Amino acid sequence: MAIAAMSTNEAAQVHKKRFPVRLLIIFIVLVMLALFMMSPFIWQVLTSFKTVLDIEKGIWPTTWVFGNYVEVFKQIRFGRYYFNSIMIAVWVTTLQVSTSALAAFAFSRLRWPGRDKVFLMYLATMMIPGVVLMIPNFWLMLKLNLYNTYSGLIIPAAFSAFGTFLLRQFMLTIPSSLDEAATIDGADEFRVFTDIILPLTQPGLIVLAIFTFLGNYMSFFWPLILVKDDALRTLPVGLLFFDSAYGKQINLLMAGSVMSILPLIILFIILQKYLVKGIQMGAIKG
Amino acid sequence: MNSRQRRTFLVALAMLAPNFLGFVVFTAGPVVFSFIMAFTDWNLTLHNAYSNNKVMFVGLENFRALLGGEEWRYFSKYFYNTVYLMLIIPLDIALSLLAALALNSNIESLRGDRRHTGPVSIAVIAILGIIGMAMAGAHPFAIFMLVVTALVIILGLYLGQTSFRTLFYLPYLTSGVATYILWKALYRPETGPINRGLRIPLIGLSNTVAHTPAVLWNAAGWAMIIASAVLMVWFAVVMIKKYIYKDIGIAGVIFSCIGVALLLAGIAGIGHVISSLPHMVRPSPAAVVMLEPPKWLVDTTWSKPAIMLMSVFMSIGSNNMLMYLAALSNVPRNLYEAASIDGANGWQTFWNITWPQLAPTTFFIVIMHTIGGLQGGFDMARVMTQGGPAGSTTTLAYYLYERGFTDFKLGLASAIAWTMFAMIFVLTIINWRYGNKMVND
Numbered sequence: 001m002a003i004a005a006m007s008t009n010e011a012a013q014v015h016k017k018r019f020p021v022r023l024l025i026i027f028i029v030l031v032m033l034a035l036f037m038m039s040p041f042i043w044q045v046l047t048s049f050k051t052v053l054d055i056e057k058g059i060w061p062t063t064w065v066f067g068n069y070v071e072v073f074k075q076i077r078f079g080r081y082y083f084n085s086i087m088i089a090v091w092v093t094t095l096q097v098s099t100s101a102l103a104a105f106a107f108s109r110l111r112w113p114g115r116d117k118v119f120l121m122y123l124a125t126m127m128i129p130g131v132v133l134m135i136p137n138f139w140l141m142l143k144l145n146l147y148n149t150y151s152g153l154i155i156p157a158a159f160s161a162f163g164t165f166l167l168r169q170f171m172l173t174i175p176s177s178l179d180e181a182a183t184i185d186g187a188d189e190f191r192v193f194t195d196i197i198l199p200l201t202q203p204g205l206i207v208l209a210i211f212t213f214l215g216n217y218m219s220f221f222w223p224l225i226l227v228k229d230d231a232l233r234t235l236p237v238g239l240l241f242f243d244s245a246y247g248k249q250i251n252l253l254m255a256g257s258v259m260s261i262l263p264l265i266i267l268f269i270i271l272q273k274y275l276v277k278g279i280q281m282g283a284i285k286g
Numbered sequence: 287m288n289s290r291q292r293r294t295f296l297v298a299l300a301m302l303a304p305n306f307l308g309f310v311v312f313t314a315g316p317v318v319f320s321f322i323m324a325f326t327d328w329n330l331t332l333h334n335a336y337s338n339n340k341v342m343f344v345g346l347e348n349f350r351a352l353l354g355g356e357e358w359r360y361f362s363k364y365f366y367n368t369v370y371l372m373l374i375i376p377l378d379i380a381l382s383l384l385a386a387l388a389l390n391s392n393i394e395s396l397r398g399d400r401r402h403t404g405p406v407s408i409a410v411i412a413i414l415g416i417i418g419m420a421m422a423g424a425h426p427f428a429i430f431m432l433v434v435t436a437l438v439i440i441l442g443l444y445l446g447q448t449s450f451r452t453l454f455y456l457p458y459l460t461s462g463v464a465t466y467i468l469w470k471a472l473y474r475p476e477t478g479p480i481n482r483g484l485r486i487p488l489i490g491l492s493n494t495v496a497h498t499p500a501v502l503w504n505a506a507g508w509a510m511i512i513a514s515a516v517l518m519v520w521f522a523v524v525m526i527k528k529y530i531y532k533d534i535g536i537a538g539v540i541f542s543c544i545g546v547a548l549l550l551a552g553i554a555g556i557g558h559v560i561s562s563l564p565h566m567v568r569p570s571p572a573a574v575v576m577l578e579p580p581k582w583l584v585d586t587t588w589s590k591p592a593i594m595l596m597s598v599f600m601s602i603g604s605n606n607m608l609m610y611l612a613a614l615s616n617v618p619r620n621l622y623e624a625a626s627i628d629g630a631n632g633w634q635t636f637w638n639i640t641w642p643q644l645a646p647t648t649f650f651i652v653i654m655h656t657i658g659g660l661q662g663g664f665d666m667a668r669v670m671t672q673g674g675p676a677g678s679t680t681t682l683a684y685y686l687y688e689r690g691f692t693d694f695k696l697g698l699a700s701a702i703a704w705t706m707f708a709m710i711f712v713l714t715i716i717n718w719r720y721g722n723k724m725v726n727d
Contacts, residue, residue, distance in 0.1 A: 022391075023391065026388050026391055027442065029388060030388055030389070030442065030450050031435070031438050031439055031442060033385070033388075033454070033602075034438050034442070034450055034453040034454065035431075035434070035435060035438060037453060037454060037456070037457055037599065037602065037603065038434075038438075038453060038456070040457070040465075040468055040469065040472060040599070041456070041457075041460075041468075042434070043468075043472065043479055044468050047471075055477070056477045058427075059427055059479065060425065060426055060427040060430070098304075099304040099305035099308065100305060102301040102302065102304065102305060103301065103302050103304075103305035103306065105301055106297075106298040106299075106301040106302040107302075110294050110297065110298040110301075111291075111294065112291075112294055112295040112298045112299075113295070115298070118306075121314065122309065125309075125313050125314060125317060127710070127711065127714050128317055128707060129657075129660075129661040129703070129706060129707060129710055130661070131661055131683055131686055131703045131706060132316075132317065132320050132700075132703040132704065132706075132707055133312070133313065133316045133317065133320065134686075134690075134703075135316075135320055135323070135690055135696055135699055135700055135703065136315070136316035136317075136319040136320045136323070137312060137316050138691075139319075139696070140311075140312075140316070155308075155312070156312045158308065159305065159308030159309055159311075159312045159313060160313070161309060161313060164305060188297075189294070189297045189301075190297070193301075214459075217462075218461075218462035218463070220462065220463055220664075220665045220668070220669075221664055221665070221687070224668070225687075225691050235463075235464070236462055236463035236464070236665075237463075239463050239464055239467055240463055240467075240668070240669055243467050243470070243669070250471050253467060253471065254468065254471070256464075257464035257465070257467050257468055258464075260462075260463075260464040261460040261462075261464050261465070264459055264460055265456065265459070265460070268452070268455070268456075268459050269452065272448075272452060272455075276451075276608055279605050279608045279609065280608060280609060280611075280612035
């Protein structure tokens with residue numbers, strides 16, 4: 001089921017001994033496109049080092065202010081926002097992956113009455129756009145006194161039918177003969193889960209973890225409506241208010257946003273193999 | 287149930303419990319609750335801990351207001367905004383496809399060509415270094431860009447597809463509030479780099495237009511408009527022919543015609559602008575007006591195009607491209623070989639083999655983007671324009687936020703949400719029925 005995205009076919013090249021002009025042109029186009037797509041980020045990074053006066057003068061800073069990055073932490077509670085974002089995202093990811101893995105196992109490996117009907121319910125809710133759920137969840141948080149709390153930010157976000165669905169797909173590809181062998185050897189369901197299925201589902205777990213973390217780290221609507229205190233704000237919301245209040249200081253703003261996206265870039269570079277595979281799996285299924 | 291089955295059931299229950307509980311409380315329950323609330327007059331300013339008002343059922347009142355009553359002028363306008371923003375989807379997909387094609391052909395050469403990459407990189411560094419030294423007195427930015435270009439080239443040569451794929455994906459990966467703030471700064475009318483970069487060419491263009499006969503521009507513009515009209519007709523004819531020969535279903539005809547129509551409409555629009563350039567620059571024979579770059583986010587006409595431009599940027603290298611790459615690598619080789627034996631050139635190969643093979647992927651992407659487009663646009667609108675000058679960038683999602691969390695009319699907001707759901711549901715059904723059909727062909 002793994003898709004080899006890099007199929008090198010030597011045979012197709014046999015008659016290409018001459019210098020590949022066409023490929024050179026494509027390469028040049030790709031380079032130019034890459035530079036083009038990086039240009040906003042280049043501007044962003046360069047601006048983050050400028051003084052306020054420099055911002056309008058030209059793209060290159062005349063004086064380099066490394067202190068901007070420190071200044072951001074002083075002007076707003078940036079460190080706090082950072083901490084909030086990462087902590088919440090980690091919590092949500094952990095909860096999401098663990099509960100989804102258990103549920104996916106129950107849906108894929110165990111037989112029990114009503115299993116498929118319940119799963120159909122899960123599938124049905126996946127079609128529902130998130131906006132529909134925002135309002136009732138908001139009210140629920142008010143009622144449970146979880147408005148403006150960390151729990152309010154974490155718990156509702158930790159449950160999504162999508163996680164269960166994804167992991168179930170993964171688990172279905174594992175041959176059941178492994179289960180049977182283990183059961184014959186005397187393992188109970190929990191052992192089968194922890195020792196056999198979980199290790200084999202690892203790529204799926206990683207993909208889900210990455211998607212969940214990314215999605216939650218960047219989530220904006222929910223933290224916006226749920227949080228009133230500055231101390232609980234996440235990065236996106238914090239940046240928004242930074243922009244409204246300190247909009248003129250674009251250099252600081254850019255420094256802040258560079259720091260926000262840095263974790264994403266690092267994560268992506270390290271884990272891109274899994275991410276890409278996850279996305280492509282979705283496409284092949286249709 | 288025997289005891290074995292009961293045991294399994296209990297174990298399943300135990301494993302399922304946390305997730306299922308969360309599902310009921312935060313997903314299934316809210317769905318039902320939201321549905322009911324759409325039929326009430328629930329308003330947090332009226333129904334809260336400090337007042338004794340009861341929430342009243344009002345039946346279809348909210349929907350009536352939305353779809354013909356007091357809210358209709360907002361709903362229709364914001365629906366228009368939402369659909370307008372979605373018009374960029376064909377271009378998004380076309381560019382992602384092009385990027386995927388470019389990347390796909392790239393890997394088949396330089397990867398296997400190890401003995402070339404070494405000398406080529408050295409040559410590149412040498413050339414750029416020479417240029418750099420020649421510009422030694424030049425602006426540091428130029429040198430900086432030279433270094434960056436060299437890095438990109440070297441990465442591209444050694445890591446091949448992966449490095450480009452990563453670079454292209456970055457705008458999408460980082461597309462969140464941080465990036466919207468970046469683009470808001472980029473789009474600033476007076477001081478932003480985009481407009482500062484546009485001013486000089488525009489002055490040049492204004493001068494050129496002012497001093498050349500207007501006929502030239504009118505003709506060029508009209509030529510473009512007519513050309514796109516002709517192309518559209520020709521394309522439609524080709525599609526209908528295919529339909530008659532049962533090469534393609536009616537869905538394929540409709541979708542591709544819409545997509546091509548939008549692209550050609552864009553070209554026609556550019557043609558229209560070109561033909562009206564003379565008038566813009568010389569509204570009266572004596573006056574010469576310099577063309578100004580648009581005010582983007584603060585201009586009601588340009589706010590949506592500004593957002594669309596930004597979204598194209600973010601979507602070229604995004605999941606679309608990755609999906610196309612995967613689909614491309616799944617096209618059976620023998621089809622290409624058969625085509626080249628039959629003497630097909632590049633364009634024919636693409637049109638008759640690659641494009642049909644990619645059809646399921648394309649369909650999937652179109653549907654997913656349309657569904658996403660209907661519910662999206664909130665983050666951008668909230669960060670960049672707060673709904674836009676005079677509501678020109680308010681999408682349905684932002685409308686929901688306004689009514690629900692600014693006006694606290696939660697009943698009405700629920701009605702908006704369910705109306706959106708109805709639209710999305712229709713699309714999902716289409717996806718379900720046609721998607722399966724296409725995949726199974």
